[in-house]
Amino acid sequence: MMKAFLSSILLFWPLVASATTDSLRTTPTCRCTAEDPSCWPSSAAFAELERNLSSPLIYPVPPASACYPVSSPSGNCSDVQENWSDGLWRADQPGAMQEPNFETYIWQNGTASACYQNVSIGLSCEQGSVPVVGVDAREVGDIQAAVKFATSNNLRIVVKNTGHDYLGRSTARGSFVIWTHQMKNLTYNASFTLQGSPDAEEHFSAIMLSAGVQWFEAYAEAQKHNRIVVGGISPGGSVGAAGGWVQGGGHSILSPLHGLGVDNVLEMTIVIASGEHLTANQYLNSDLFWTLRGGGGGTYGVVTSVTYRTHPALTVIGTFFSASSNNSNAVHSLLTEIVRTQPELTDAGWAGYGFGLANTLWFLYLMPNATLSYANATLQPLFSFAQNLTSQGLEIQMASITPYDSFYEWYSDIASDPSGGNGANIQIGSHLIPRDLFDNAYQNVSDVLFNLGSYSWNAVAGGKVSEIDPDSVGLNPAWRKALLHVTFGQTWPEGAAADDIDSAIDLIKQGLKSVHKLAPDSGAYFNEASLYEEDPQGTFFGAHYEQLAAIKAKYDPGSSFLVQGGVGSEYWDKDLRCPL
Structure with missing residues (x-):
């Protein structure tokens, strides 16, 4: 019955999509932000809102603000320095994003409003893109009150849970934030x-x-x-x-x-x-x-x-492999072999994450419900291939296969440490690589990856993912044909000149052209993607975009909820404040 219902609404949507998506264009005025006192709610209005909440309003600050003023820090600056890359520490602060470049606001002239961890840069701490006020939601009623208040005052709304976001969707300059992080039931x-x-x-x-x-x-x-x-x-x-x-x-x-x-x-x-x-x-x-x-x-x-x-619950086998070489040809050859054999590894039951940087490769894979002998047999050809490359200068740092009594034991061993992986300025790009490319174009896949310089391949598709009806959920249908989700990125130091940041972004744009040329009919994973896609709606949502837009128009006709690259965002300026 459910499949028949889905089929009927998918047939009906194209007939109404153009009419309903037009309503996403109709908001006549800009959103109000804290920079505009003529529309910003009064202190009395905020006080009235607060009386309807289960906890006081919050006034987020950049996480490094505790280190300012430098001559007399306002808070525990050592805590900031020690935990800057800790994802749990960042998630616990309403003003912290996992990538601090999204806490920064870049003006049109290239100057930045920011609050840097590195106080030696010599700049003062500014609010940047961190929301100025919001609701610390502890129950549903708090969110309802926040939404009603924000929509009635035409505020720029952002929703933040942990701030894990490569598109900066959890924050906006001068905005009103609904922080859901404390809802822990x-x-x-x-x-x-x-x-x-x-x-x-x-x-x-x-x-x-x-x-x-x-x-x-x-x-x-x-x-x-x-x-x-x-x-x-x-x-x-x-x-x-x-x-x-x-x-x-x-x-x-x-x-x-x-x-x-x-x-x-x-x-x-x-x-x-x-x-x-x-x-x-x-x-x-x-x-x-x-x-x-x-x-x-x-x-x-x-x-x-x-x-x-x-x-x-299930038992799992984990493997960790890392290798490097001064001979780039050896590393490239190993990457090509990994790409060539990835369909076999996926079919055997392996899934996980691989990374490449310059002349280093490593991957972390997992196989559920398998014997150690089977896991060894499926990986041995790849390990032997890598061993043969030692004659060309490849150095293998680790090639381990470890059994675990449960997935939770593996997770606790591999991923329980919250430090690292966050707190850096980064922009990324990504693309879903279809399985059919691995049949006769695996060398092209390897070449594109290797030339990206800093990249990852995420073996998280195929198997059950490919067996599910692409129209059963609103997700981009490209996922159902994919074998790998590939990402690549560029970083820059705090206080970098605008030209240096632009150069990093140009490399991202070049990488996007490469992966699109490799798989032009595929798409990208919206949660780990680029702000610089030429067709974000098509790339992130594919053939489902018109249906998604029609449903947004039904439940959010005034476009109160907007995010970078999201459904309906194409009708707004880059700050999602004013309609185009």
Whole structure:
């Protein structure tokens, strides 16, 4: 019945898409920001809002502000210096993003409003792009009050959970933030029933996560019940489990086995622009449910909870391999072999993440429910190939295969440390690489990757991901044909000159041209993508874009919720403040 319903609405949407997406253009005025006192709410208005909240209003500051003024720091500057790259530390602050370049605002003349960790640069601390005021949401009513207040005052709204975002969608200069990080309820239910279900016997083993739950918390709760949940991997498990990760698709090292995050969602709850709190599943608000699974975070409202299907706990085999060489040809040859054999590795059950930088390669893979002898047999040809390259100067630092009693044990060993991986200025690009390219164009894939300089390949597609109906969720259908999700990036130091930042961005743009030429009919993963895609709507959402826009127009007709590159953003200026 559900498949028939989806088919009917997919047929109907093209007939109404042009009319409904036109309504996304109709907002006549700019959003109000704190820089405009003529429209910004009064102190009395904010005080009235605060009386309707369960906790006081927050006034976010840049995380390095504790180090200023330099002559007499206002806070614990040593804490800032020690934890700058700690993802959990950053997530705990409403004014901190995981990538600090999104805390900075760049003016048209190239100058920056920023608050740098490196105080020796000699600049004062400024607010930059950090929101100036917001709501520390502890319950649904807080979000409803925040949304009603912001929409009635035409404020620029941003939604922040942990700030893990390569597009800067969790912040905006002069904005009003709804911070969901403190909503930490999570509940396991071995016999969960969907709201609105006509079948009283329809039950699921499920875990309900409120908006602020992070993956380290979700994994621990699932483990208590001898279950696993498809989720993200990051240092310390700091990524939010019920926010932008799943709304953008949600890739996981468990995806080839059990599908993407969106494929495992049973039910979601959301506060929309009207302030209504809706339940979305296959029976209730099913069009919104379709959209929230892959249509992008921060675009349709504020998600307050996500309920995921859980799976039985399992044993896993982990492998870690690293090698380097002064001979670039040896490294390139090894990369080509990895690319050539990736379909075989995926089919055998391996999934994971690989990285390349200059003349160094390393990868971290996992195989669920396998014997050690089988895992060894599937990897031995690749390891032998690498060993043969030692005659050409390749140095193998590690080639380990380790059994674990559970996924949670592997996760705790590999990813429980929150330090590192955050706190750097970075821009990235990405692309989904279709499986059919690996049949006869694997050398082209390897060449493009190697020439990117700094890159990663994420073996998180194929398997179950490719078996699911592309139209079952709002996610870009390109995911169902992909084998790898490839990313590449450029970084720059604090205080870098505008020309140096522009040069880094130019390299990203060159990389985008290369991956698009390699796979012109594919797309990119919205959560890990570039601000500089020439066709962001087509690249991020593919053939589903018009349907997504039509549903946004239904639930957010005034475009109260906008993010960089998101549905409806093409009708607004680069700051998403004024309509074009």
